[in-house]
Amino acid sequence: MAQSIFKTYTINEGEDALHLNLDSLHVWIKKQNQEFWISYLHTDDTYSAPQIDEQTEWERWAPKGDETEVRVRPVFPDLPVVVSSEYPLKLVPEANIHVYCRVSAWMEISLVKSNYVLHEIPVTKLSRTWFGNTMEGELCYWLTSKARRSLEQVEGKPYLINCPIQITNKSHTDLNFERFCFRVERLGIYSVSENFWADETKILYHGEEQHSDVTMTGKLPKSLGKGELISKARNPVSRSLATRTFKMLFDDTLISSR
Template identity: 30%
Template sequence: MRDLRQFWSARRIGENRVSLARLGPLKLWVSRNDQEWAYACEYGDLSDVQDIAQVPFDVIPEGMEWTKTVFASAPREVRFQPTVPDRPLVVKPEHPVVIPVGELGLFFVLMPVFISIRVEDKGKEIELGIVPSRQLSDTWFGHPTVGEFCYSLPFAAERDFSVLNPYPHHVVCPIQIKNRSDESLVFEKLCFRPNYVSLYCGNRHLWSSKVGIKHDGNFKGTNIRYEGLQPEMEDDALKVASAVKQTDKGLHRLTFHSGFKNDFIIGR
């Protein structure tokens, strides 16, 4: 499967059959019989593999935990829908980055895609479940008494897209930060809420719509706009998922303190 877009297309699974979908470190097993759909997943090492194939039952590992959905008559087709993580993501550059007054910087962030497993029954789509393409570590963002439960991203935000080397299970998220305050902004970490971005799929990479941040100062707030535009780096990228939440006027959040210990929040 050379074109990543094929992974997200609908496919038919025969009765009493099982298919194995591999995307990066994820192995997703999907089976169907006449009255039931079921899925189970396991994780391995990072990989650039992306394929789906019918496999015999005897290759399924023992002890798998299956999630099952029952029907009077099970639909025949299944589709994988790319979606975003269910929590905010804490993003860090490799080293703190200073953005002087009036300057801006474009950063690229790699976000593991989550997969919504869907079937169509009597003209409506039914979600069997959502699985992450990679297991992420839990983290806390903010102060000990005031903060948010998040995932920690294992890769640093980069200024140069060419050094990222994204895998097929990664969503490349372009985030532009502009400093409109009267003092330098130190970007050490940010809390990125991905449920405001749309997803696009090109030949090789998944992309999110662009995020624009305008920082006015620690006590004046930060304006965040999720532009919803097709990524500029792949002209033939197709929109594959709309934003989970919509916002028209941009969101506002404060930054806290100054220097290398400040927390920088994106989203609500």
């Protein structure tokens, strides 16, 4: 399975560049003049691999010591993502549902000995959007995949992270579940049966004008077992946070592509 691309590699001085490919992303890593060189691009051509040549642009790092190994692992995006529901759904007061969304990983490349992160590259390009209004909000990525009630009929892919979410409507009115802000930078990534999973998120909705209570449990759902922790959360929280979660986007406008 292509998930095995996430592992440790030995990069020796003067050898041909290591070529890694996941979906539309192509990455090359080599060591030259005691420096680590990295180049990458996204392509829509899935039938022929692009080639590097003298015109290829490289980013270069000079390590502080003798390093030969790099670690490639999946990490979550560095901003929250806006997730849309597979279909509009109303949650009546006290209703509780479980949904799942799948987030495309970023490829983190780091030096093994010093644990220094050289690069983080999105496996798939993400567009940025503003979650909020003209007075308050935050910059997010727009997620093209949808939140679903089940993943049974969905094809697994080696760069997608399955994210279990539990939503409870604690308000006195219906919750129009159409889209929400999902703070993936607070989640870890686990390997379970050759798939990537995030720890479970629990959201208590208190009303349109109120903050929601969001808890990152730090644990997988019991049905999945323990799993192996692959990547820790970028911005871990010890318990829960109160934040805007269900809110309309400002003009539904996509800002730019990364």
